[in-house]
Amino acid sequence: MSYIKPAFRHPDLPVNDLGYTKKNYEGAISTLCAGCGHDSISAAIVQAIFELSIAPHQVAKLSGIGCSSKTPTYFLGDSHGFNSVHGRMPSVATGANMANRDMIYVGVSGDGDTASIGMGQFTHAVRRNVNMMYVVENNGCYGLTKGQDSATSDVGSMSKKGEPNPFEAIDLVSVALQLGATFVARSFSGDKEQLIPLIKAAISHQGFAFIDIISPCVTFNNNPGSTKGYEYVRDHLAATGTVDFVPMKEELTTSYQSGTAEEVTLHDGSVVHLYKGDESLDIHNRRSALKLIKDYKAQDKILTGLLYMDADSQDLHETIGTSNKPLRSLTEQDLCPGNKVLQNINDSLR
Amino acid sequence: MKPTDIKDPEYFHKVVDCQYACPAHTPVPEYIRLIAMGRYSDAYMVNWESNVFPGVLGRTCDRPCEPACRRGRVEDEPVAICRLKRVAADNKDDTEISARMPDIPARKNGKKVALIGGGPASLTVARDLMPLGYSIDLYDDQPTGGGFMRSQIPSFRLPETVLNQEVNYILDMGVVTQFNTYVDSLQSILDKNYDAVFVGTGAPRGRDLDIPGRRQGEANIHIGIDWLSSVAFEHTEKIGKKVIVLGGGNTAMDCCRTSMRLGADSVSVIVRSPRAEMKASPWEIEDAEREGIPMFENHVPLEFVVKDDKLVAMKFDRVKAVYDDSGKRSLVSLGKEPVLIECDDVCIAIGQDNSFPWIERDLGLDFGKWDMPMVNSVTFQSTNPKVFFGGDAAFGPENIITAVAHGHQVAVSIDLFINGEDVNKRPAPGVTLVSQKMGIHEWSYDSDVVNDVRYAVPHAEVQLSLKDRLMEVELGFDQDTGFAEAQRCLNCDAQTLFVEAKCIECDACVDICPTDCITFTTNGTQDDLRTRLSAPANNLAQDLYLSNDSLPTGRVMIKDEDVCLHCGLCAERCPTAAWDMQKFLYHVTKAGQ
Ligand SMILES: Cc1cc2nc3c(=O)[nH]c(=O)nc-3n(C[C@H](O)[C@H](O)[C@H](O)COP(=O)(O)OP(=O)(O)OC[C@H]3O[C@@H](n4cnc5c(N)ncnc54)[C@H](O)[C@@H]3O)c2cc1C
Ligand SMILES: Cc1ncc(C[n+]2csc(CCOP(=O)(O)OP(=O)(O)O)c2C)c(N)n1
Numbered sequence A: 001m002s003y004i005k006p007a008f009r010h011p012d013l014p015v016n017d018l019g020y021t022k023k024n025y026e027g028a029i030s031t032l033c034a035g036c037g038h039d040s041i042s043a044a045i046v047q048a049i050f051e052l053s054i055a056p057h058q059v060a061k062l063s064g065i066g067c068s069s070k071t072p073t074y075f076l077g078d079s080h081g082f083n084s085v086h087g088r089m090p091s092v093a094t095g096a097n098m099a100n101r102d103m104i105y106v107g108v109s110g111d112g113d114t115a116s117i118g119m120g121q122f123t124h125a126v127r128r129n130v131n132m133m134y135v136v137e138n139n140g141c142y143g144l145t146k147g148q149d150s151a152t153s154d155v156g157s158m159s160k161k162g163e164p165n166p167f168e169a170i171d172l173v174s175v176a177l178q179l180g181a182t183f184v185a186r187s188f189s190g191d192k193e194q195l196i197p198l199i200k201a202a203i204s205h206q207g208f209a210f211i212d213i214i215s216p217c218v219t220f221n222n223n224p225g226s227t228k229g230y231e232y233v234r235d236h237l238a239a240t241g242t243v244d245f246v247p248m249k250e251e252l253t254t255s256y257q258s259g260t261a262e263e264v265t266l267h268d269g270s271v272v273h274l275y276k277g278d279e280s281l282d283i284h285n286r287r288s289a290l291k292l293i294k295d296y297k298a299q300d301k302i303l304t305g306l307l308y309m310d311a312d313s314q315d316l317h318e319t320i321g322t323s324n325k326p327l328r329s330l331t332e333q334d335l336c337p338g339n340k341v342l343q344n345i346n347d348s349l350r
Numbered sequence B: 001m002k003p004t005d006i007k008d009p010e011y012f013h014k015v016v017d018c019q020y021a022c023p024a025h026t027p028v029p030e031y032i033r034l035i036a037m038g039r040y041s042d043a044y045m046v047n048w049e050s051n052v053f054p055g056v057l058g059r060t061c062d063r064p065c066e067p068a069c070r071r072g073r074v075e076d077e078p079v080a081i082c083r084l085k086r087v088a089a090d091n092k093d094d095t096e097i098s099a100r101m102p103d104i105p106a107r108k109n110g111k112k113v114a115l116i117g118g119g120p121a122s123l124t125v126a127r128d129l130m131p132l133g134y135s136i137d138l139y140d141d142q143p144t145g146g147g148f149m150r151s152q153i154p155s156f157r158l159p160e161t162v163l164n165q166e167v168n169y170i171l172d173m174g175v176v177t178q179f180n181t182y183v184d185s186l187q188s189i190l191d192k193n194y195d196a197v198f199v200g201t202g203a204p205r206g207r208d209l210d211i212p213g214r215r216q217g218e219a220n221i222h223i224g225i226d227w228l229s230s231v232a233f234e235h236t237e238k239i240g241k242k243v244i245v246l247g248g249g250n251t252a253m254d255c256c257r258t259s260m261r262l263g264a265d266s267v268s269v270i271v272r273s274p275r276a277e278m279k280a281s282p283w284e285i286e287d288a289e290r291e292g293i294p295m296f297e298n299h300v301p302l303e304f305v306v307k308d309d310k311l312v313a314m315k316f317d318r319v320k321a322v323y324d325d326s327g328k329r330s331l332v333s334l335g336k337e338p339v340l341i342e343c344d345d346v347c348i349a350i351g352q353d354n355s356f357p358w359i360e361r362d363l364g365l366d367f368g369k370w371d372m373p374m375v376n377s378v379t380f381q382s383t384n385p386k387v388f389f390g391g392d393a394a395f396g397p398e399n400i401i402t403a404v405a406h407g408h409q410v411a412v413s414i415d416l417f418i419n420g421e422d423v424n425k426r427p428a429p430g431v432t433l434v435s436q437k438m439g440i441h442e443w444s445y446d447s448d449v450v451n452d453v454r455y456a457v458p459h460a461e462v463q464l465s466l467k468d469r470l471m472e473v474e475l476g477f478d479q480d481t482g483f484a485e486a487q488r489c490l491n492c493d494a495q496t497l498f499v500e501a502k503c504i505e506c507d508a509c510v511d512i513c514p515t516d517c518i519t520f521t522t523n524g525t526q527d528d529l530r531t532r533l534s535a536p537a538n539n540l541a542q543d544l545y546l547s548n549d550s551l552p553t554g555r556v557m558i559k560d561e562d563v564c565l566h567c568g569l570c571a572e573r574c575p576t577a578a579w580d581m582q583k584f585l586y587h588v589t590k591a592g593q
């Protein structure tokens, strides 16, 4: 019987700039159903953060409630974490982010957690451009509570229960675009080649980076008739192109043919290369993305890949002019600068 | 790359690294599990069927299985396979084992076989042929059976009681023994109208060292293997105070340790080559060093120094090893003053050779290079179809387990030959593959991977054991340690089987695998694939297990067998049971099966 993952790892595992192997980024063994898409996403997050050479203690994982929201336990075991209340991850993330701008925030949510109970919170985190990666592990159902249809379930899609969903789906990607999200992508848990670079880019993005990841629930929503099962998704996938993420410190080893790839340089000098599959996409234009999503949907296709990004966006800290240091590093001197400073302030108000 | 043919029994056999490396292909993980269960007699019989001398080998085997053991690729040390075998032998129920020995037909089959030599090779042939009704005559020049296991391996490594028990399991089957009988003519044996003759006479001639002083010092210069056997049969009971042992192999280790027990005060092992190139097994060197025996490297013997007809010292030239581009070594003199080392006795342990002065050269039995008989390496038949060779006599000095492996194959050949069948048509191995699934997280083997490091075998106190040549130095694991060590085994015979039709490519197995064995990707050549796997796949000796291309995405599943822990997590995580853990049992088919 094995609920414990053996301690041995491949002896030739690569090490990153910090001298860590992937093992340093793993978490506890997953208790999700065998074959759940969410586990693949955890693995992709591990791989991406390992490759980015981010020290685990610099990351805070935040989640709500649901199978998806349980997953932070299964990756980055040495990072900070807060498993909040159903649908309330965005406000906890916002607060944490305000308190310490130096951390990297990985928010993990589900379609139920985000598109139903947490919709109000989600929208505000987007419009405030909180500097974080926000992942929705989208399986079209409430997995944890045994598979009820969620708000992202397509009209007519059938879960294991066998009844077609009567309601129109909320497309979180379109919502995020409309609310002003500054990095928007969609992916599939079963496509790590696409997902890992997207996560790397999202984490490096300064501002709210949203990835809607279709992630089949093998137990309740992977049956014929479901539009969120492995087979259906694979059959209907289309991609905006392929994405490559090159961190700032890395030399370009591959030579990129000009014209075929579009380069977006991030605030820290990293570069996102997009090899367009569809020439009509302009990733700097929200309307272009919204239109393309609709066009593909009309053809019964699920458009994945990087859809929109604004590399120069202004995040919440800049907008409201917060402390440029984490609050915990503020000394008594910083917080109580003394009578003279108070006098100055008072004078300025007179 | 082509999909893997898992129906080929050799594919999964190779995954069981220890069993594959064992010349007799002992089902190692199978008996290790039985030891963990405390089923020592069952574990003993699994061994006995394959390697015939579990008690002997559990103490003395060259253990090619251990360097092969997968555990050594994920941590520092392999499973102590050899010493676990001893746990089975030490704890078995002797009465039960005697009762489980094969029945020997009272009515013989009328066929007669002669075995020349009474070592492990001959005894194994007897073990396999006696139950089939053959009448067997065994000739050996020693007073009792066992060959080199008796005459060479000192009692402090292998107690006589252990050897006797296992030799007798075979002799008691009704083998007609002709001990103290040196066969000086193969013709005379053939004249006795045997249906087949087996030559298992070993490599009985120790190499000599022809340098100045050799003849004059004769009285105190000994050929290692002759000297060891004269100690074993108690013709020699003491040696001088200062002893030099020449040579760096296992015979040298036995000579030096035996000398310490026969009254020597100081013993030095002196080797021509650099120490790193000594042929002795590392653990034998360790044991000698524990007894305070120094080893000197890069000393080439020049002369035996004899004064007043008595050996007093040896002279050595100091050298260094130089390697040419092809890696060939030559020992180049440093041109320094020769080193003089005083001594009362010298043992020459620089190798052994075969010697067949007793085989006439007109029997249709051809000899080839180095005056060795021409022997088929699969059938062990010589060019005289009635005469078979095995053990050290066939291809030069090896070890006990190789002699046993040969013996089994010789028995197959002799049985085929006598029944008028083609000896080249070898029987296929017996294989079974059985699912181990008991529940979602439950397998019928202990799939947990323990982190314990290899347990050390306790030793008798050096001072005590040096006083008594017969006192066994290694004490063996007790049952508790045996259990703990057994748990280190990764159960490499619990094979991972993949069924394409069930796989939905959810990646669960890829994500859970602790050692990154599994990859789904587009097919390519092996070289190309090895660069595209989840983890580096640089161990070319280990196979890639490849699915066919019928998966939904048209990709293939590739599993690098190299460091699979056989933990079963891939199968536990698979939602559709596309992976299963199945126990693979591989048996080398024996004569008459
Ligand atoms: C010092 C020493 C230590 C060793 N230690 C180990 C060890 O720890 N582990 C290990 O695996 N191997 C060890 N070996 C090697 C091992 O003993 C041999 O490889 C093995 O015994 C070979 O078996 P065999 O059946 O081929 O022949 P042998 O065991 O050599 O038996 C051959 C027998 O035939 C007899 N014989 C030879 N010619 C004739 C003849 N013309 N007529 C009648 N009888 C004859 C010999 O006296 C002998 O009894 C050691 C060898 C030496 C020399
Ligand atoms: C306030 C509150 N309301 C309802 C629940 C019950 N509940 C638990 S998980 C869940 C839905 C989770 O769905 P989703 O976020 O899609 O996660 P999944 O399990 O599908 O990954 C619900 C409704 C709760 N835990 N708390």
Ligand code: SF4
Pocket (backbone or CB within 6 Å): A031, A032, A033, A035, A036, A037, A038, A067, A068, A139, A143, A144, A216, A217, A218, A219, A220
């Ligand atoms: S119920 Fe669905 S979402 Fe939850 S763990 Fe199982 S497969 Fe994953």
Ligand code: SF4
Pocket (backbone or CB within 6 Å): B016, B017, B018, B019, B028, B029, B068, B069, B070, B071, B078, B079, B081, B488, B489, B490, B491, B492, B493
């Ligand atoms: S771990 Fe066990 S089964 Fe695997 S090679 Fe080692 S001894 Fe054999």
Ligand code: SF4
Pocket (backbone or CB within 6 Å): B496, B512, B513, B514, B515, B516, B517, B518, B559, B563, B564, B565, B566, B567, B568, B569, B570, B571
């Ligand atoms: S048994 Fe499966 S999960 Fe475990 S190491 Fe082997 S391939 Fe990986």
Ligand SMILES: [Mg+2]
Pocket (backbone or CB within 6 Å): A066, A068, A110, A111, A112, A137, A138, A139, A140, A141, A142, A143, A150
């Ligand atoms: Mg859900």
